[in-house]
Amino acid sequence: MPQFSVNTHRFDPYKGHKFRIKWDGKYVAGLSKCSALKKTTEMTEWREGGDPSASRKIPGKTKYDAITLSAGVTHDDTFEKWANLVNNFQGDAAMSLKNFRKDVTIDVFNEANQQVFSYHVFRCWVSEYQALPELDASGNAVMIQTIKLENEGWERDTSVTEPTET
DSSP: OOSOSSOTTOOSOOOSSOEEEEETTEEOTTEEEEOOOOEEEEEEEEOOTTSOSSOEEEEEEEEEOOEEEEEEOSSOOHHHHHHHHHOOTTOGGGOOTTTSOEEEEEEEEOTTSOEEEEEEEEEEEEEEEESSOOOOTTOOOOOEEEEEEEOSOEEEOTTSOOOOOO
C-alpha cells in the first residue's frame, strides 16, 4: 500500500527542516527550531458497583504541551514584544489582557518548497522568554533566543492537501 495518495512513487517521509510559523498574519523571520506538537489524554479508571472486579478505563482531561520556538538573535524584536504583553519590567499594569493571546499557524513544506501540512494552534501566550543565551568569549556559537508558548489546543488544516511533485 502506498504511503502517499497523490505521489504513489514517493517512498520517503517528509523531512522536518522546512517550516514557517505565522502569527498576526505574518511569518516570523529567522526561526531555526520548533518543538513537537504533543497532546496527552489522562486515563480515568471507573467502576460501577455491579461490575466484575476489573475497572474500566475512560478518557479524562487532555493536556496540550507547550511549544518552544527558537530563532537567531537579530534586531527583530517579535519575540520580545509578544513576551512583554504578558509580563514586563513595568509590572502587571503594563500587561495587555487584550492582545497577549494569539493564534499561531505552523506550515510545513517539502523539499520542493510546496506546502504539505498546516496546523493551527489556538490561544497561545508566552510563558517563558530567553532574550540571550549564555555568552562565552571563547565560543563560536550562534546566539539563540527562545519563547515557550502555552496553548489551548491545535488542529490540522485539512484544506492543505498532498501536493503534486514534479
